[in-house]
Amino acid sequence: MTTISSASTAVNTSRISGLASGMDIDTIVSDMMTAESTTLNKLEQQKQILEWQQEDYRTLNTALYSFKEKAFNLKLEGTFNAQTAASSNSTVAGVTAGADATEGTYTITVNNLAAGVSKGSTAALADEKDVNGNTLTLYNQFAELGVRGLSSTDSIAVTINGTALEFDLDQDTIGSVVTKINNADMGVKASYDSNLNRFFLTTTSTGSESGITISSDTANFLSNGSNNSILNLEC
Numbered sequence: 001m002t003t004i005s006s007a008s009t010a011v012n013t014s015r016i017s018g019l020a021s022g023m024d025i026d027t028i029v030s031d032m033m034t035a036e037s038t039t040l041n042k043l044e045q046q047k048q049i050l051e052w053q054q055e056d057y058r059t060l061n062t063a064l065y066s067f068k069e070k071a072f073n074l075k076l077e078g079t080f081n082a083q084t085a086a087s088s089n090s091t092v093a094g095v096t097a098g099a100d101a102t103e104g105t106y107t108i109t110v111n112n113l114a115a116g117v118s119k120g121s122t123a124a125l126a127d128e129k130d131v132n133g134n135t136l137t138l139y140n141q142f143a144e145l146g147v148r149g150l151s152s153t154d155s156i157a158v159t160i161n162g163t164a165l166e167f168d169l170d171q172d173t174i175g176s177v178v179t180k181i182n183n184a185d186m187g188v189k190a191s192y193d194s195n196l197n198r199f200f201l202t203t204t205s206t207g208s209e210s211g212i213t214i215s216s217d218t219a220n221f222l223s224n225g226s227n228n229s230i231l232n233l234e235c
Contacts, residue, residue, distance in 0.1 A: 083097035083098065083101045083103075084097060085097035085101070093108055116202055116203040116204070116205065116206045116210050117202070117203045117210050117211050117212050118200065118201065118202040118203070118212075119200070119201045119202075119212055119233045119234055120198060120199070120200040120201070120233065120234060121197075121198040121199045121200070121231055121232045121233060121234075122232050122233070122234050123232045124196060124197040124198060125141075125142075125174075125197045125198065125199060125231060125232065126141050126142060126143070126197070127141070127197060128141055128173065128174050128175070128192075128194060128197070135173050135175065136173065137152070137169060137170050137171065137172065137173055138167060138168075138169045138172050138173065138174065138177070139151075139152040139169035139170055140152075141173070141174060142230050144230050145169060145219065145230065148219060148220075150169060150219060151169075152169055152170040153169070153170055154169050155167060155168045155169060156169065156217075156218050156219040156221050157216060157217075157218045158214065158216065158217045158218075158221055158222055158223075159214065159215045159216035159217070160181065160184075160186055160188055160201075160212065160213070160214055160222070161186045161187055161188060161211070161212065161213050162186070162213075162215070163184050163186040164216070165180055165181065165184060167180070167221070174192050174199065175192065177190065177192075178190040178191060178192050178199075181201075187203055187204050187205060187210065188201055188202070188203055188204065188212055189201070189202050189203075189204050199231045199233070201222075201233070217229075
């Protein structure tokens, strides 16, 4: 206990001795820290100045590059002889004009339009619904199928543009025939006009490459053979 008390007394005496000297230790330390921080502040200021200079150099470099491009374009004939052109119907034809284009008004004449291939029933078909409004199957709608020796449980195979399709006489209807053809993605679209009771086949593309080729038809359902087709399609 005596040793601790002596040490404590020595420390307190040292602290009192420092204060008794009349020196403001806190102020001296603060001034020293301020002097040191001044150097750091100067470095931060110099850093900011250098960053601003870097941005200015970058802006100047961009401006010089743009000026260089514009000066180069002054050497080109197209800069001084630029021509513009406008179409009276840009949805049909778009036009552009080169530097050597002759001024004037020009007319485009269309002699022929590319058309697709289509086949349609030459006569009205039997009604697709019965007297109660129920949709008939192919066998019930087209009596000619029975006349040609087919039963309601039979199916007919048709190949259109190389794609084979099959229609069940007791399941399929004229509407499902249209759906099967359209879902086959063979460049042919089918449709049925219930008001006119007519069936149509049309190519989805135009030009010389388009066509409708029925290479196989077991019941002469679509194509014209020795007998008229069931759907009365034109040749």
